[in-house]
Amino acid sequence: IVIRCPAGQQTIEFAHTLDAHGIVHVDGQGTVTLRGPVAGPLFTADIALNLSGLTVENPRTAATATVAGAGTIILGPKASIELDHVTTQDSLAAYVAQSFTARDSTFLRNGDPAAQAAFAAVINADSIELRHATFTGNFDHPIAGGSTPIPGRPALSRSIVIEDSVFTGNRSTLLLTDARISIRRTRFQGNGIQPDKWGSAWGCCGGAITIVRADADLSDTEFRGNGAAGFGGAIYALGARLRITNSVFDGNNARAGGAVMFWGRRPKVNIWSTGDWPDSPRLELRRTQFHGNTATAFGGGLLFAGTVEGDTMLFRANVSGGVGGAIADWSAAEFADPYGGVLQELIGATEPGKPDTIALARPIVVDNVAGTRGAALAMGSAALAIGNGLIARNQAKTPSGGTVTGAKLTTLINTTVADNPAGGLVTAPGGAVRLGNTILLRNASFN
Numbered sequence: 001i002v003i004r005c006p007a008g009q010q011t012i013e014f015a016h017t018l019d020a021h022g023i024v025h026v027d028g029q030g031t032v033t034l035r036g037p038v039a040g041p042l043f044t045a046d047i048a049l050n051l052s053g054l055t056v057e058n059p060r061t062a063a064t065a066t067v068a069g070a071g072t073i074i075l076g077p078k079a080s081i082e083l084d085h086v087t088t089q090d091s092l093a094a095y096v097a098q099s100f101t102a103r104d105s106t107f108l109r110n111g112d113p114a115a116q117a118a119f120a121a122v123i124n125a126d127s128i129e130l131r132h133a134t135f136t137g138n139f140d141h142p143i144a145g146g147s148t149p150i151p152g153r154p155a156l157s158r159s160i161v162i163e164d165s166v167f168t169g170n171r172s173t174l175l176l177t178d179a180r181i182s183i184r185r186t187r188f189q190g191n192g193i194q195p196d197k198w199g200s201a202w203g204c205c206g207g208a209i210t211i212v213r214a215d216a217d218l219s220d221t222e223f224r225g226n227g228a229a230g231f232g233g234a235i236y237a238l239g240a241r242l243r244i245t246n247s248v249f250d251g252n253n254a255r256a257g258g259a260v261m262f263w264g265r266r267p268k269v270n271i272w273s274t275g276d277w278p279d280s281p282r283l284e285l286r287r288t289q290f291h292g293n294t295a296t297a298f299g300g301g302l303l304f305a306g307t308v309e310g311d312t313m314l315f316r317a318n319v320s321g322g323v324g325g326a327i328a329d330w331s332a333a334e335f336a337d338p339y340g341g342v343l344q345e346l347i348g349a350t351e352p353g354k355p356d357t358i359a360l361a362r363p364i365v366v367d368n369v370a371g372t373r374g375a376a377l378a379m380g381s382a383a384l385a386i387g388n389g390l391i392a393r394n395q396a397k398t399p400s401g402g403t404v405t406g407a408k409l410t411t412l413i414n415t416t417v418a419d420n421p422a423g424g425l426v427t428a429p430g431g432a433v434r435l436g437n438t439i440l441l442r443n444a445s446f447n
Contacts, residue, residue, distance in 0.1 A: 002027045014038050014058075017069075020045045028054035030085060039067040045076030045097075052084040058091045060112070072096065077147065081125075093120045093140060098147070099127035111139025111171070119175070121145050126158045133165040142167060144175035146272075155275040156180050156215055167191055173205040173228075173236075178272030181216035183209075188234065192227040195253050195296075202339055203229030206236030206261065207252060213238070213267060215279065219245040228254040230342075231261035231303065233293060239266040239350065241279050245286040249293055249301065255339070257303030258293035258318060263330075264306015265350035285310035296321040297335060298378065299328035300368060308358040315365045315376070323405070324378035325368030325394055329356050331380030332406055333372075355408070356382035363389045370396045375422035379407035387413045395421040400445040402426035412438045420444065 001024070003012070011033040017040040020026075024045070028034070036042060036058035043049060051074075060071035069075050071092025081097040088094050089108040100123050110122045122138055124145030135142045146158055158179035165186045167174075173192060192207025207226035216237070221244075223234035230236075233252030242262065249259035264281035283304060290301035291314070300318030302308075304327070315326035323333045335342055358379070363386060365376045375394035377384065384407040394403050403420040404410060406428045416439040417424055424443035427433055440447035 001025065002029065003032045004029065005032055011035055014042055017041055018043050020049045021047070023048045025050040025052070026054065027052045033057070037061045037064055038070070039064045040069040041072035041075040043074045043076075045074055045079040045081065048080040048082070049074055049076060050082040050084070051086050053086070055087040055089065056091070057089045058094075060092045088122070093124065094122050095124065096145075097123075097125040100125040101129045102131070102133050104132045105134075107133070107135045107138055107142065109137050109139070113139050119144050121175070128159070129161045130165050131163050133162075135165075135167045135170055137168075138170045139172065141172040141175050142170055146177065146179075153273045153275070155213075155273045155277040157273060162186055167208065173208060173210045175205070175210050175212075176214055176216070177212045179214045181211065181214055183216070183218045183221055185220045187222045187224070188226055189222070189224045190226065192233070193229050194227040198229040198255075200338065201229055202255065202342060205230070206232035207234055207254065209235045211235065211237040211240045211242060213240060213270070213272060215241045215277070217243045217245075218247060221247045222250070223248065223252055223259065224250045226252045230255055231263075232257045232259070233295075234259050236261045237283070238263045239281050241282050243284040243286070244288050247288045249288070249290045251291075252293045254295055256295050256297045256335075257299045258295035258301055258320070259290050260302045261299070262302070262304045262306065262308065263346065263350065264304065264308075265353040267350055269349075281306055283308045285313055287312045289314040290316070290318055290326065292317050294319045295324075297339070298322040298324045298333050300325045300370070302327045303330060304328075304358065305330045305356055306353055307356070310358075310360040310363060312362045313360065313364070315363065315368060317367045317369075319369045321371045323370055323372050323374040325370035325375045325396070326365050326377060327358070328374065328378040329358070329380040329382035331356070331382065332374060332378035333380075356380075357385075358382055359385040360389060361387045365389065365391045366393050368394045370394075370401060370422070372396060372398045373401035373422075373426070374403070374405040375401060375420060376403045378405050379410070381406075381408050381428070383407060383409040385411040385413075386415050389415040391415070391417045392419050393421075403443065407431060410434070412436070414438065416441070417447075418442055423447075
């Protein structure tokens with residue numbers, strides 16, 4: 001279906017839902033707007049529906065608010081939906097599909113600005129591909145949901161691919177669960193909730209992305225100025241395998257884990273699939289920078305539990321109001337009230353884990369600040385290993401708070417720890433330090 005409107009008459013008002021049965025392609029040639037409000041979706045689909053060269057909107061009104069599907073653009077839980085040069089705006093829970101593809105498309109102001117519907121998403125599908133897509137100022141989760149689990153459904157059966165896209169100023173996180181995820185050459189900026197809007201609540205999710213029980217690969221991606229009132233200013237990963245390569249985290253904010261919170265323990269209850277996958281949760285960082293991120297509690301750049309491995313990283317000028325200016329293990333400190341029970345609830349909801357370990361090759365950890373101790377790294381009961389590293393000019397607001405603190409086992413090889421106003425290495429009672437070809441030099445008060 002090709003729509004050609006007379007000049008000055010580019011908008012088609014929908015009075016009711018249209019059934020797009022079979023395989024349907026609607027082309028507006030870049031000039032046509034399809035607009036509700038409709039007491040339901042604009043379209044229902046059963047096999048395939050392709051929209052191109054259109055602007056579509058279906059605002060929910062007081063008259064349609066109680067109608068199922070009101071505000072949706074396409075309702076097709078078993079269908080394939082494709083968008084090409086489409087703008088989707090001012091709608092609620094816009095797309096429900098089995099598979100969803102968008103190219104060169106824009107999503108604006110979708111959702112309810114007054115009160116977010118529970119888990120409402122701009123895109124709700126099992127298979128999602130976004131290429132050159134832009135999400136700006138949306139109130140719904142840009143991605144969430146997926147079909148209800150059925151018996152025999154294998155783990156990681158969902159697929160999410162995002163490339164060359166931009167997410168800016170969206171209120172709600174991407175909820176990526178039980179999926180294989182690939183995100184490349186994409187920018188996340190100003191998403192989530194900023195500190196001046198946090199109030200006293202503890203937020204559930206990461207500022208830009210929340211990853212649960214998934215296998216995720218992120219590369220050549222920027223996270224700037226995102227915020228969360230709980231864990232992970234940019235990313236909160238729970239029970240996941242997460243690889244981050246050649247990426248930047250700059251100016252993100254959270255109560256804990258200013259840029260990233262990684263919890264490497266699986267949820268006890270699997271509500272997404274009936275199977276499991278053999279790989280253990282793990283965070284892998286390669287050629288990635290953490291700059292100017294802030295946590296009010298601890299872990300200015302990264303807060304973790306489980307296994308972390310890194311190669312060629314920069315942690316610079318990150319700030320923690322408590323411990324771990326750059327990096328903190330969850331066991332390094334207790335949350336102050338009213339958030340004292342947050343970690344205990346997380347521990348209770350996830351499987352017991354092996355002892356935490358973090359191994360970093362060629363890290364540069366400089367100019368970070370902690371409010372109490374662990375100006376660079378606060379390890380609690382974790383084991384720390386660093387090779388060919390530089391740890392310098394880190395400071396704690398508490399005198400002699402230490403630059404690297406608390407590790408059960410600290411191993412430094414070919415590493416320099418120098419000129420840290422916070423002092424040098426501090427071990428927990430019963431802890432051990434192993435040094436090889438390492439310089440401890442000019443650290444205030446002690447080395």
